[in-house]
Amino acid sequence: MNPQIEDILPLSPTQQGLLFHTLYDENKSAAYVVQFTFDLTGPLDAAALKAAAEALVQRHANLRARFLHHTAEPVQIIVRQITLPWQDIDLRDLTPQEREAELMRWLQEDRVRPFEPAQAPLLRFALIQLAPQRARLVFTSHHILLDGWSMPIFLNELFVLYRTRGDDSALAPPVPYRNYLGWLKHQDRDKSLSAWKESLSGLAEPTLLTADQIEKSGRQEILACSLSQELTQSLGGRARQHGLTLNTLLQGAWGLLLGRLTGREDVVFGITVSGRPPELPGVERMVGLFINTVPLRLRFQLLEPVAQAMVRLQDEQSAMAAHQHLGLSEIQRLAGFPALFDTLFVFENYPVDANARGLAHDPLQVSRASGHGGDKTHYPLSVVAIPGTQLQLRVGYRPDLWDRAAVEQLVARLQQVLHAIAADPSQPIGG
Template structure:
């Protein structure tokens, strides 16, 4: 991917390229040394950067741990593929493995150029007008952090799971009020952000799949389609939560046809160089989760984990993972936040969610975000 001295970035696809591959044998080591060797390799691999101008922007390693057990490590630059693509890629990879490399084992791929052609056909002026209207009257960006950030961009992260009972209650509330769980979670974060900043008109970032449903085959394409967009939440403190969430869902639905516009363009249309410094992502890929643990030709495959893909350059980001228990993956810039402060924000988000789960008709501005001991200390 080249951009230096060019009016716009271009992608160069080589006809032939050497595949970066490592075969690492740890079988002869004792258990402790084997685990230490695996951990050391994974850390070294995680820290090895890609140069976007040098292909290929992916690499593989097979780490043999026992005669019948190995760790297959796939590392790539995010510019190649998004989270939706990963299960598709793995399914195709192991289908090839089962067929001993026979490319006929895979269905014909929808070319990525089809998406590029679709993108060029979109009405840019209509999209610009829609986003201009969406941010009309906005007085200022929404920033949790006022101090300048360092240039490191490094994020720390941790995971937090909501209780089963709360997850079930939120799901019921969303269904009862004809809301998506995504809308409910976005509204809860927006309500908390409003309280943290003392405003009733807030903006934060969201990530959308960027896969237009009208494009045939887009659901099975591998590539980078996601787009980060601003979400604006406005409300009056006395409005019922359900009413605010319903309006938010309607507003977001009206912008779906215009989600192809880039973030920098939208911010320019809003009149601000930057609209937000927090990112809230709801990961809802329409794939069978069992596709991550298939069996091919007697080989049992299980997902061992991943790292790197959830980090962003924003001071604070929260990714929501659906399941029997909603999981929050929280990333934060340690040069801007201390972990106890981030944990407190997450605890307050849970209190907002508990309030919505208990009564979606209550005024959104009356939700208590402080723990009893915090409130007592303030009073």
């Protein structure tokens, strides 16, 4: 093996899909660029922060991967050593208005600058000095490297390494992503195929809200709104009352709305699952791409109570949990359709709070400033629900297929469904 190559690994099903779309979809070059920004307040050692980032990328081998598709099977090649892409930018001499304008211009330019999958690493850092004891750290990567669930782990380790000047002895030994790829290889594929075939049996047709998807477009716009604190609390209470997760309740609400929009009582849409198998040792500490998109099927009758349909949905989802690692393309072939759905529902509930970092006694305080790109998909319409004191909804849509007024109406109808469930989940669905 080439001494510059540390390892050669297969891709997870989600990585394969992202690589395919990156390479072959028109105008998608920046569609899977994910940018996270963090505000840093207090005394900062810029050299130590860069050293920590270098140590972090060295610590997690899969962050040094490059991806090749011109082999019999796509592979990720782990490069032994990389030069960390790092920019130091100083905006401290600008006026507040100039500084803000330049910061926004640079961030926008960065988030549309694509990565070349065959060139490692598919990540970059920038440290932007804004004022005395105030800076912004920008971490940008291709989505094929890691998911949102990995970011709290990533950020925590970065600042442990910062405080120890790159000495990772204060951290538990890393659990390599290759362990997860090995776990995938040893799963009973036939058993999972059989489970999905049974789950989708009798499905008459796909659930598609958009008939014409011939034109390829990487453009996506976002419509964001927040539910009231009262409605958010009421939905949480109704979920607990019936032994449901809030995720199931929201999935059910979206499925019922799809049923209304399509005139069916048997609908399918995509969901994103965390993909971290609990039986895999150390999976909660792994950094990488685990999420997967799989179909969710909701069958209901107009006369049955809403809560009854949702309890059944949750039971069916629990039964399929062990099979959610299978690739979507394989699942869709089982159903006999080239595509099962054109809408995606995501419940963004990361296991650790990613919005704040730093202990009270730490001189440097770290807080999440923004994130862009992680919720963009190639689907015409996606709904991302972000829990909190006020539940947030971020609806991504392709403007070549949906106009904003239609999306606003759709969101208003979804909120009507949620209000009805909060008011009385025992009422019949047809009501």
